[in-house]
Every structure is written in C-alpha cells, then in structure tokens.
Amino acid sequence: MRIGELAERAGTTSKTLRFYEEQGLLPPADRTPSGYRDYAPDAVARIDFVHRGQAAGLTLAQIRQILDIRDSGHAPCEHVRDLLDARLAEIEQQIAQLTALHGTIADLRHDAAHPDPVTCSPDQVCRYL
Amino acid sequence: MRIGELAERAGTTSKTLRFYEEQGLLPPADRTPSGYRDYAPDAVARIDFVHRGQAAGLTLAQIRQILDIRDSGHAPCEHVRDLLDARLAEIEQQIAQLTALHGTIADLRHDAAHPDPVTCSPDQVCRYL
DNA sequence: CTTGACCTTCCCCTGCACTGGAAGGTCCAG
DNA sequence: CTGGACCTTCCAGTGCAGGGGAAGGTCAAG
Structure with a gap:
C-alpha cells in the first residue's frame, strides 16, 4: 500500500504520515524499487493508536514514548x-x-x-x- | 525614563517592550539624542493595561484593537x-x-x-x- | 581612560503539529 | 508518447508571545 492509500484509510494525509515517520512515530517504511514508501496493512492500526492517544490529549512525544516501549518488546x-x-x-x-x-x-x-x-x-x- | 527602568516598573523586560512597540501595542517611543528610547511615566499604565488584558485571556492582537480604538479618540x-x-x-x-x-x-x-x-x-x- | 551597565538593531530560536509549495521522478491509461 | 495522478526530498511558514545572543554605540563612576 502506498502512502496516499494509507493516509486515506487512516483518515489523515500523506504529508502527516511522512511527518510522523520523521518524528519516529512510524518506523521507516519499506520502499518499492522506485523509492515509493510501501506499507503493510497493519500500519493503519498504528496510526489509529496515534489518533487515540491524541484524542486522550497526549502529545506526539508522549505517544512516541509508548510506542517505543512497545517496540522494544515491553508492555x-x-x-x-x-x-x-x-x-x-x-x-x-x-x-x-x-x-x-x-x-x-x-x-x-x-x-x-x-x-x-x-x-x-x-x-x-x-x-x- | 529609559526602557530598562520602564520594564522594571511595569514588571516586564526591555525585550518585551520592544516587541510590544513592534506589534503596535506601544506607540513608537521618543528618542534621546543618542537614540535611546525615552518614555513618559504614563507608559507604565499602558503596559499595565496590556497585562490586565492578558490576565483576562485576551490575545495581544485583541488588546491592540482596544488600544487602537482608544487611541483614535473613541471609547x-x-x-x-x-x-x-x-x-x-x-x-x-x-x-x-x-x-x-x-x-x-x-x-x-x-x-x-x-x-x-x-x-x-x-x-x-x-x-x- | 577604562570598566561595566545599559542601550541599539539584527536575525534566529522556542514548542506543537502540522501545511504549502517547488523541483523533480514514476506509473498507468489512452 | 503524452497527460495526469501519484510519489520523492527539501525548504519554509503557520500562530502565539516572546527569548537568546551577536555586534556595536553610550553614559556615568572611578
């Protein structure tokens, strides 16, 4: 899935997803041979989590902390x-x-x-x- | 009165007063022959008004609107x-x-x-x- | 005569979460 | 083979209210 499709599925924009990647909220995406970002379907869930965190009033930095802990294999x-x-x-x-x-x-x-x-x-x- | 003294009397900083002047909250100050800003004592009251406006949660732009109306001679x-x-x-x-x-x-x-x-x-x- | 405190303008930086746009590459339909 | 939709990176700006610091001028005391 390319970035535009992911953005639409997750209810956001390509621009924002690149920004999230830059901020460490999304892992660097795989790339197609031509350099396009290529996402697995479960990327939507991660973006949804970011949105739930925002809905709870957390900053992106705080959400990133949670994500980092999870990504390091801990609860x-x-x-x-x-x-x-x-x-x-x-x-x-x-x-x-x-x-x-x-x-x-x-x-x-x-x-x-x-x-x-x-x-x-x-x-x-x-x-x- | 020079800017540092005015700042101290009004409970703010020289930096902020220059910023207020730039934003149109304070009229361009008179200058001494050497170029220093020279304020009349009533400048304190104007800065106090700005602070009261801020305490009421108004933005500097809104406070400026009030000041502009007053400065144009209206209530x-x-x-x-x-x-x-x-x-x-x-x-x-x-x-x-x-x-x-x-x-x-x-x-x-x-x-x-x-x-x-x-x-x-x-x-x-x-x-x- | 020098030191130090004060002043001047100038431009950039802060935090937060993006958004806009330029210049260029890729892909697919017609 | 061309047009348009999509993608890439990079740079810059938004709003708010200032703050930091450089480079240089001024003033009074000692």
Whole structure:
C-alpha cells in the first residue's frame, strides 16, 4: 500500500504520515524499487493508536514514548497509567484555572453591562479592564 | 525614563517592550539624542493595561484593537464587551471539552487500574488506549 | 581612560503539529 | 508518447508571545 492509500484509510494525509515517520512515530517504511514508501496493512492500526492517544490529549512525544516501549518488546501499561494520571491532573488544573478566569471575566462583563462612555475618562484605556 | 527602568516598573523586560512597540501595542517611543528610547511615566499604565488584558485571556492582537480604538479618540466600551462575551463563550466551551476529556481519560485510567501485561496482546500497542 | 551597565538593531530560536509549495521522478491509461 | 495522478526530498511558514545572543554605540563612576 502506498502512502496516499494509507493516509486515506487512516483518515489523515500523506504529508502527516511522512511527518510522523520523521518524528519516529512510524518506523521507516519499506520502499518499492522506485523509492515509493510501501506499507503493510497493519500500519493503519498504528496510526489509529496515534489518533487515540491524541484524542486522550497526549502529545506526539508522549505517544512516541509508548510506542517505543512497545517496540522494544515491553508492555507500556505502567507508563500509560502514569501518562493518564498526569493528564488527569493537568486537565483538572486547567479546568480550575479556566473556572477562575471565567469568574473574573464575568465580573468585568457585569460591570460593563451598561455602557456609559461618559464616565470613561480619556486618560485610562478602559475602565472595565 | 529609559526602557530598562520602564520594564522594571511595569514588571516586564526591555525585550518585551520592544516587541510590544513592534506589534503596535506601544506607540513608537521618543528618542534621546543618542537614540535611546525615552518614555513618559504614563507608559507604565499602558503596559499595565496590556497585562490586565492578558490576565483576562485576551490575545495581544485583541488588546491592540482596544488600544487602537482608544487611541483614535473613541471609547472602546462596546468592543470590550464583545471581546469579553466572546472570551466567556470560548472559556465555557473549553471547560466543556476538558470536562468531557477528563471523563474519557478517567474511564481509560479506570480500566488500566490493574496492570496485567499478560492480557496485552503484542499485536496491539496498548489495550488501555 | 577604562570598566561595566545599559542601550541599539539584527536575525534566529522556542514548542506543537502540522501545511504549502517547488523541483523533480514514476506509473498507468489512452 | 503524452497527460495526469501519484510519489520523492527539501525548504519554509503557520500562530502565539516572546527569548537568546551577536555586534556595536553610550553614559556615568572611578
């Protein structure tokens, strides 16, 4: 299977697959005599795994770590659990920050509910911010 | 006041102030005969405003829009309200997405609670993802 | 007169995950 | 044998908000 077909089957682009290979997410592909990349059908599963990792909010570098562990013949279970735990903590922190920011902005927006340019002194940029 | 002093007073760096000027957030500074930037004391307030805008999650481009309106002699109230409304909507959407993602990852993590490499078939990367 | 702190412009680098495009090679149908 | 679809490599850019560092000018203290 050539790169275009693989891309379509995996729901991505040729460009992205070359990028993944360059980043070490995909092993260097076999080549046809003329130099075209030639993929086995199971390459789709590996790309799907990358996509699932992305859906879980992992970076390509993290997904690559998992892949490297698997490729070295080990089970990446523990590492995956650690990554998931770290992601959960990150997300919780992000939600907390966004919630706080939402409160702050909602307050500002409340003050700005009744536009009154007259009370805006020209020497400040905006009294609502 | 020279750029280093302004930077310190405003809690930032000279580098950043030059960058802000380049981006149109600060007007081109006056220069001393030798070419040094020379700021009036009220420059601090403008940088503070930029920082407040950033604290509200606005991009420099958005803050610049507000500044441009103000500099053109108008009151930016309405524009600020629109930006705050847009930010609130964005934040709500981000929180919703993160909450959904948290649920998904928590489920994955739950499945992965009891590591059992034996049940990991080597032809899949990781049964937890 | 020199040292050191400060300033100037200039260009490149960071992280993340790609995307665009140029120049050229390959393959297959008509 | 030609056209078009596909492939190759390589270089460069995207958005965001700066940071790093070079090469050189300026200023005040000692």
